[in-house]
Structure formats: structure tokens, C-alpha cells
Amino acid sequence: MINLNIEIGKKMKLNILVLGDIVGRPGRDIIEDKLPTLIKEENIDFAVANAENAAGGSGVTPVVVKGLFDSGIDILTTGDHVWKKKEAIPVLETETRILRPANYSPLAKGRGWVVVKNHLRPDIAIINLLGRVFMSPIDCPFRTVDQILEEVSGKAQIIIVDIHAEATSEKIAMGWYLDGRVSAVVGTHTHVQTADERVLPGKTAYITDLGMTGPYHSVLGRNKDHVLEFIVTQMPRRFEVADKDVRMSGAIITVDGSTGKAEGIKRLVVHGNN
Ligand SMILES: [Fe+2]
Numbered sequence: 499m500i501n502l503n504i505e506i507g508k509k510m511k512l513n514i515l516v517l518g519d520i521v522g523r524p525g526r527d528i529i530e531d532k533l534p535t536l537i538k539e540e541n542i543d544f545a546v547a548n549a550e551n552a553a554g555g556s557g558v559t560p561v562v563v564k565g566l567f568d569s570g571i572d573i574l575t576t577g578d579h580v581w582k583k584k585e586a587i588p589v590l591e592t593e594t595r596i597l598r599p600a601n602y603s604p605l606a607k608g609r610g611w612v613v614v615k616n617h618l619r620p621d622i623a624i625i626n627l628l629g630r631v632f633m634s635p636i637d638c639p640f641r642t643v644d645q646i647l648e649e650v651s652g653k654a655q656i657i658i659v660d661i662h663a664e665a666t667s668e669k670i671a672m673g674w675y676l677d678g679r680v681s682a683v684v685g686t687h688t689h690v691q692t693a694d695e696r697v698l699p700g701k702t703a704y705i706t707d708l709g710m711t712g713p714y715h716s717v718l719g720r721n722k723d724h725v726l727e728f729i730v731t732q733m734p735r736r737f738e739v740a741d742k743d744v745r746m747s748g749a750i751i752t753v754d755g756s757t758g759k760a761e762g763i764k765r766l767v768v769h770g771n772n
Pocket residue numbers: 519550551577687688689
């Protein structure tokens with residue numbers, strides 16, 4: 499049987515960039531500064547980033563989302579902080595390129611997965627899930643992803659899953675659950691990159707956490723002095739977003755679009771200028 503995708507000249511080996519939680523203006527600025535060069539140098543075909551902390555350290559707004567798309571991000575995922583700014587709701591209602599976790603109530607605004615079509619490459623599905631361990635109650639991410647995969651079947655050659663979760667065990671379990679069924683399972687939320695990237699036996703790329711795209715002279719992106727004051731005194735304290743040692747963290751996944759199988763996963767940290 500002739501592979502129609504090859505016949506019409508689609509690019510079938512894709513480099514997909516996935517970036518961890520973007521924190522505030524420093525995170526957005528390093529994407530604006532460094533992403534265009536990275537896309538050229540690493541031959542990136544498609545870029546996904548988690549934006550749950552992109553606006554002021556928590557949530558998203560229309561302006562922030564537009565800026566990230568203008569910088570070269572194709573699809574934004576989010577997580578437990580998605581609703582922190584009320585401006586997120588109209589964005590999620592109208593913009594198909596930003597997702598909220600699929601296992602929120604079906605009555606919640608927005609969408610939890612999307613298929614991106616482009617005549618130059620295979621169709622790519624992105625699915626956003628939220629974990630349940632040490633997180634607020636939410637529907638089962640495992641049964642939710644099963645339902646989505648039934649719908650996605652036949653609609654996308656490549657499937658990327660962002661499992662936004664606290665517990666490493668839950669994320670690893672999701673990797674095994676989806677091994678051989680999706681192209682990649684990548685973790686977000688902890689803001690700390692893990693050194694466990696690998697391609698699982700079923701050819702699903704996996705990493706427990708992509709790490710943070712934001713300021714590292716901080717506690718998970720927030721001013722370290724503010725966080726320490728709170729921890730030591732136990733008095734309420736507003737945590738401002740930090741601003742030093744900004745880095746862009748994530749991974750590049752190489753996928754064969756004719757099979758949807760991952761061929762490799764490479765961890766990535768790009769340092770900013772301060
Ligand atoms: Fe986060």
C-alpha cells in the first residue's frame with residue numbers, strides 16, 4: 499500500500515520541542531529572545547510549552563498568550579493554575595491553541611486536547627492532563643486519556659501528552675500506561691527538570707518533568723527571600739516572581755510521523771543572559 503503522506507511530500511521525521519512551565523515575564527522574555535534561534539539550530543518543526551505560570555507567575559491572559567504564539571510556540575498547555583486570572587476564561591473559550599487539563603469537569607470552559615493539521619507534516623494531537631496525587635480532586639486522568647485516544651484514533655499520526663502532576667510515581671505510571679499508544683508523555687508542574695528521559699519499549703518518549711522556563715535564582719520561580727520569610731515566620735507573604743538566572747528548560751523529541759513512534763528524546767536547558 500502506498501503511504502499517501504510520503505506521496506504528497508510531507509516531512510515525516512519531526513523534531514518536537516516541549517518546554518516546561520513558563521514563569522512570568524522572565525520566562526516569556528527568554529522565549530522571545532532564545533526560541534527563534536533554537537528553532538533554527540535544532541530544526542524544530544513544532545513547539546509546545548506549558549503556560550500555567552506565564553502571567554505574573556500564575557495563570558494566563560490574552561496578551562501573554564499572544565506573545566508566546568508570536569515567539570514561535572505552536573500549542574500551549576496549562577495545569578492547576580490555569581484559572582488563576584479571570585482573563586483566562588475568554589482565552590480558553592476562543593483560542594484553540596491553548597489547552598486546559600482534559601480531566602477537569604466537562605462543564606469547564608476550554609478544551610483539553612487538540613489536533614493540529616498542516617499539509618507539510620503529519621497531524622499532531624496534543625493532550626493535557628492533570629494528576630491527582632497531592633493535587634485538588636479531579637476526574638481520573640487515566641480513564642480520561644483512554645476516552646480521548648478513542649476520539650483521536652485515525653485523526654493524528656503523532657500524539658504528545660503533557661501530564662501536569664506533582665508525584666513522580668503518578669507521572670511514571672502514566673508513561674507506562676500510554677507506552678506504545680502515544681508518541682510522547684512529558685511531565686510538568688514541579689519546575690525541576692528530571693534526568694530520567696528515555697524512550698520506553700513501545701517507542702513512547704518519556705520524561706518525568708521538563709523543568710522550569712523562568713528564573714532559577716528563586717524558589718520555583720518566586721523571589722527566594724519572600725518564600726523564606728513565609729517559611730521561617732509562617733506569616734502570610736506575597737511571593738513576587740524572581741528575575742535572575744533565567745533559563746529555558748525542556749526536551750526535544752524526535753518522532754517518525756509515518757508510525758507515530760519516538761526515536762529519541764534529548765533534555766535541554768538554554769541559559770539566558772542574566
Ligand atoms: Fe507550574
